[in-house]
Amino acid sequence: MASPRRQRLRPDVRLPQILDAAVEEFAVRGYAGASMTAIAGRAxxxxxxxxxxxxxxxxDLFRAAVRSCVQPAFAEAEAxxxxxxxxxxxxxxxLVDMAYARLTGQPRDQVLFRLIVSEADRFPEIAEFYQAEVLSPTFALVRAVLRAGVESGEFxxxxxxxxxxxxxxLAPVLMASIWRMMLGEARSPDLDAMRDAHADLLVRALSA
Structure with a gap:
């Protein structure tokens, strides 16, 4: 397939276009197979x-692509x-609803999570980045919710x-995403039912 023609774009348009092209190339080629040349051509x-x-x-580009997904999610959770x-x-x-929606319902998020799962063993720096910039801040948000619940007397x-x-x-959300990746939408468990059961179980277990 011919590469798209090079375009003169404003910087605020160029960067999102590059990140979109990078996600598409990583999805097709994997982290190891993707190249800056191919990403530039796609963009x-x-x-x-x-x-x-x-x-x-x-x-650098891979980290930016991941951040472009997780930063809106963190902003939504913090709000x-x-x-x-x-x-x-x-x-x-x-927050449980939002986590399921992002990891099982957003194609871009699913692509990057699949890449991290599949490539982290070969590229430890990917695992370290994901731990530092995705998992650790997520765990901190969960702790903040738990603390607020204890302080209010609800937990x-x-x-x-x-x-x-x-x-x-967090673990059931990650497992739901892995099931979706392995089995596809048609053969995956009922993720809505799983999400509701997960939230109910948490609330019942934590409630004072």
Whole structure:
């Protein structure tokens, strides 16, 4: 297939277009198989422009693509947490709903998660990046929700005494995403039912 013609675009348009092209190329070729040349061709820009934005090359571009997915999710989660509207139980449910929607319903997020799962063993720097910039901040958000619930009297104090609890909260969401990747939408478990059961179980287990 012919590469798109190079385009003169404003910087605020060029960068999202490059990130979209990178996600598409990573999805097709994997991290190891993707190249800056192919990404530039897919984006319709000169390869030098990629190095202008991402001097360290493909690793820089991959990290930026992941951040372009997770930063809106973190902003949404932090807005939910900052609103303080409703009960802490409702807040926990809202965050669980959002996590399932992102990891099982957003194709871009699913592509990057699949890449991380498949490539992290070969490229430890990918796993380290994902731990530092995705998992650790996510666990911190979960701890903030648990703390708010304990302070409001809705959650049992033990919620803050289990260091592994944030990982337990997130694990079913990751498993649901892996099932979706392995089995496809038609053969996956009922993710809506799984999400609801997950939220119900958490609320019942944590409630004071």
């Amino acid at each position: 319709g820009v000169a390869k030098g422009l990629l190095y202008h934005y991402f001097p360290a090359g493909k690793a 939910i947490l900052a609103s303080r509207a409703g009960s802490r139980r409702a807040l926990l449910r809202a 049992r104090p033990e919620a803050l005494e289990q260091p592994g609890l944030p990982q337990v909260v």
